[in-house]
Amino acid sequence: MTIRLIAPAAFAIASVVSTAALADSSAAQNAKVSISKAVEAAEAKGGKATEAEYEDDNGGRWEVKVLADGGAKLTKYFVDPNSGQVTGQEEQTFEKYFTMLKPEDFAKAKTQLTDAIAAAEAFAKGKAVQAEVEREGDAVAYEIDVATAEGDKDVKVDAMGKAAAD
Numbered sequence: 001m002t003i004r005l006i007a008p009a010a011f012a013i014a015s016v017v018s019t020a021a022l023a024d025s026s027a028a029q030n031a032k033v034s035i036s037k038a039v040e041a042a043e044a045k046g047g048k049a050t051e052a053e054y055e056d057d058n059g060g061r062w063e064v065k066v067l068a069d070g071g072a073k074l075t076k077y078f079v080d081p082n083s084g085q086v087t088g089q090e091e092q093t094f095e096k097y098f099t100m101l102k103p104e105d106f107a108k109a110k111t112q113l114t115d116a117i118a119a120a121e122a123f124a125k126g127k128a129v130q131a132e133v134e135r136e137g138d139a140v141a142y143e144i145d146v147a148t149a150e151g152d153k154d155v156k157v158d159a160m161g162k163a164a165a166d
Contacts (some may be wrong), residue, residue, distance in 0.1 A: 025054075025129045025145075025147050025152055026147075027054055027056055027060050027081075028053075028054035028062075028081075028127075028129035028130070028147070029127050029129060029147045031054065031060070031062070031081035031082070032081060032082045032083075032084075033062065033079065033080070033081050033082065033083070033084040034127070034128075035052050035054070035062065035117055035127075035128045035129065035130075035131060036114050036117050036118065036128070037084050038052060038062035038064055038079040038081070038084065039052050039064055039113055039114050039117070039131075040114060041064075041077070041079050041084050041085070041086050042062075042064035042066050042077035042079060042086060043064075043066060043114075044086075045066065045068075045075070045077060045086060045089070046066070046068045046069075047066040047067050047068030047069070047073070047075070048066065048067055048068075048106050048112060048113070049064050049065065049066050049067075049112075049113045049114075050065050050066070050067050050074075050106070050113070050132065050133045051064070051065040051131065051132040051133065052064040052065070052113065052117075052130070052131045052132075053129075053130040053131070053132075054081070054129055054130070058078075060081055061078045061079060061080060061081060061087065062078070062079040062080075062081055063076055063077070063078060063079075064076070064077045064079060065077075065092060067106060071102070071104075071106075073091070074091070074092040074093070075089050075090070075091055075092060076089065076090045076091075076092050077089050078090075101133070101135050101140065105135075105138070105139065105140050106133070106140060109139070109140040109159050110159060110160055110161065111140075111142070111157060111158070111159055111160060111161040113131055113133065113142060115157075115161055116131065116142035116144060116157035116161070116163075117131050117142075117144055119155075119157050119161050119162070119163040120142070120144035120146050120155035120157055120163050121144075121146055122163070123146075123155055123163035123164070124146035124148055124153045124155050124163075125148060126146040126147050126148030126149070126153065127146065127147050128144050128145065128146050128147075129145050129146070129147050129152070130144070130145040131143070131144045131145070136158065136159070139158070139159040140159050141156060141157065141158050141159060142156070142157040143155075143156055143157075143166060144156075144157060153165065154166035
């Protein structure tokens with residue numbers, strides 16, 4: 001009897017999470033300011049972006065994490081999806097993958113986050129809604145979620161800017 005109750009509850013939770021992700025993706029697609037412009041606005045504060053995503057909380061906004069001060073500081077910037085203005089910021093603790101990626105890896109990468117977003121959008125023929133850096137061997141790579149007419153596609157972009165389906 002308990003198993004029958006757990007399965008519908010798990011399905012309901014998965015449906016809520018899936019619906020929230022679809023809402024964020026749709027809102028990101030419809031934002032006046034693209035993910036690339038949000039990254040540029042955050043990077044203008046100093047540093048290199050490592051992650052960007054649209055969050056539907058607080059009325060909807062782009063959230064962009066930027067690594068600065070030679071890798072000693074990680075800041076999340078909030079970017080208005082209508083104006084492209086940075087509306088706030090929050091200091092972040094270093095996440096696990098930053099212990100594996102060195103700040104100099106970002107500096108020497110031929111492809112930066114905005115370049116990776118453009119490559120992923122061209123490859124998937126859609127609009128990027130989420131992007132993040134990850135490690136691939138000793139190099140920086142990017143995972144970009146692109147919304148297309150056929151649904152969301154995961155695209156991986158290597159340090160040289162080559163995009164491929166993930």
